[in-house]
Amino acid sequence: MNFKAQPKGFSTKAIHAGQDPDQWKSACVIPPISLSTTFKQDAPGEHRGFEYSRSGNPTRNVLETCLASLDNAKYGLTFSSGLGATTAVLTMLNSGDHIIMGDDVYGGTNRLIRQVASRLGISATFVDATNLENFKTALRSETKLVWIESPTNPLIKVTDIKTIAEICHKFGDVTVAVDNTFLTSYFQRPLELGADLVCYSLTKYMNGHTDVVMGGITMNCEKLYSKLKFLQNAVGIVPSPFDCYQVNRSLKTLSLRMLQHQSNAILVAKFLESHDFVEKVLHPALPSHPHHEIALKQTYGYSGVFSFYIKGGLKQATEFLKALKIFTLAESLGGYESLAELPSIMTHASVPIEDRKSLGITDALIRLSVGLEDSEDLINDLKQGLRKAAEA
Numbered sequence: 001m002n003f004k005a006q007p008k009g010f011s012t013k014a015i016h017a018g019q020d021p022d023q024w025k026s027a028c029v030i031p032p033i034s035l036s037t038t039f040k041q042d043a044p045g046e047h048r049g050f051e052y053s054r055s056g057n058p059t060r061n062v063l064e065t066c067l068a069s070l071d072n073a074k075y076g077l078t079f080s081s082g083l084g085a086t087t088a089v090l091t092m093l094n095s096g097d098h099i100i101m102g103d104d105v106y107g108g109t110n111r112l113i114r115q116v117a118s119r120l121g122i123s124a125t126f127v128d129a130t131n132l133e134n135f136k137t138a139l140r141s142e143t144k145l146v147w148i149e150s151p152t153n154p155l156i157k158v159t160d161i162k163t164i165a166e167i168c169h170k171f172g173d174v175t176v177a178v179d180n181t182f183l184t185s186y187f188q189r190p191l192e193l194g195a196d197l198v199c200y201s202l203t204k205y206m207n208g209h210t211d212v213v214m215g216g217i218t219m220n221c222e223k224l225y226s227k228l229k230f231l232q233n234a235v236g237i238v239p240s241p242f243d244c245y246q247v248n249r250s251l252k253t254l255s256l257r258m259l260q261h262q263s264n265a266i267l268v269a270k271f272l273e274s275h276d277f278v279e280k281v282l283h284p285a286l287p288s289h290p291h292h293e294i295a296l297k298q299t300y301g302y303s304g305v306f307s308f309y310i311k312g313g314l315k316q317a318t319e320f321l322k323a324l325k326i327f328t329l330a331e332s333l334g335g336y337e338s339l340a341e342l343p344s345i346m347t348h349a350s351v352p353i354e355d356r357k358s359l360g361i362t363d364a365l366i367r368l369s370v371g372l373e374d375s376e377d378l379i380n381d382l383k384q385g386l387r388k389a390a391e392a
């Protein structure tokens with residue numbers, strides 16, 4: 001297994017970018033949580049960089065600078081949730097515009113496009129972006145935004161980001177956004193592959209401690225930045241200073257956490273692949289994965305989230321999930337604690353049933369978020385769960 005080699009310097013940026021003590025009067029080493037909603041002006045309209053906390057906040061600035069640096073991006077912005085970041089991107093569009101979306105994007109993104117954007121006159125085509133021919137035929141003169149996830153959720157399909165970006169930019173004025181929540185800036189940096197926007201649910205791995213809901217966007221294009229910076233304030237989807245402090249702190253250990261998520265998840269995936277009561281494992285680091293080669297080519301590694309099909313159906317999946325003791329049965333992913341869930345009934349219940357069927361989101365598909373516990377304990381837990389499922 002040979003992913004792209006990680007260039008040096010990631011952890012240094014995570015610890016130092018945006019954190020310079022000299023920016024504070026007290027020279028505090030750890031950035032303060034700046035709770036004030038308003039800032040003193042020296043004369044009307046004459047301020048020292050901050051006026052009102054929705055339009056700019058010192059703690060938020062620290063986080064946004066650090067976030068940008070991890071993607072080698074010029075600009076970073078944060079929002080009150082991952083879907084808030086998606087909403088900011090959508091509000092760049094006008095009625096009549098068209099979006100191309102990956103066909104198994106995050107359930108909430110799917111709902112936002114189908115049930116909200118559609119009412120505002122924005123149309124969308126959902127395509128399997130791993131099929132480049134299909135993807136090309138979805139492009140139209142009104143297409144202004146392409147939104148892809150790689151890997152996708154919950155089917156862990158890997159999209160060729162570089163080729164998609166090339167196709168779009170050759171076609172016209174199409175903004176390519178990549179939801180990088182599953183891999184983080186440690187394992188994948190879509191701007192390097194030609195994407196225009198990298199979007200995050202920081203709620204997941206980037207914060208990694210399951211105690212903050214937040215979103216983020218990084219980019220190099222100044223025009224996109226000024227539009228999104230305007231919308232961050234104008235639409236008002238901003239995170240709290242306390243949450244910014246927490247996420248900024250979490251980024252300090254991002255590389256350590258991701259390396260451990262990666263090694264635990266690979267051990268778990270290999271165990272599952274060898275087990276009699278498992279039908280199929282979907283993990284890009286396994287040679288059995290259909291997009292294994294492209295995953296090795298475009299990413300620096302793989303996180304802790306992947307899916308597998310258990311033998312049987314809803315009954316077996318339910319018995320398995322109920323039997324788990326260390327994995328918690330819960331939605332979400334990316335925290336230090338291991339989680340397991342059934343997408344058909346939980347995270348992806350809002351996806352229309354015909355679509356779930358054609359995508360392969362069956363009642364036997366289980367998604368894991370492998371945490372940072374000891375891998376032996378995780379494997380033993382899955383082992384006893386599979387035994388209970390086989391007896392069901």
Ligand SMILES: *Cc1c(COP(=O)(O)O)cnc(C)c1O
Pocket residue numbers: 081082083084106108109149153179181182200201202203204213214215
């Ligand atoms: C969770 C998630 C989102 C939404 O983020 P929130 O912070 O929950 O609003 C978007 N994309 C992906 C891939 C996610 O996992």
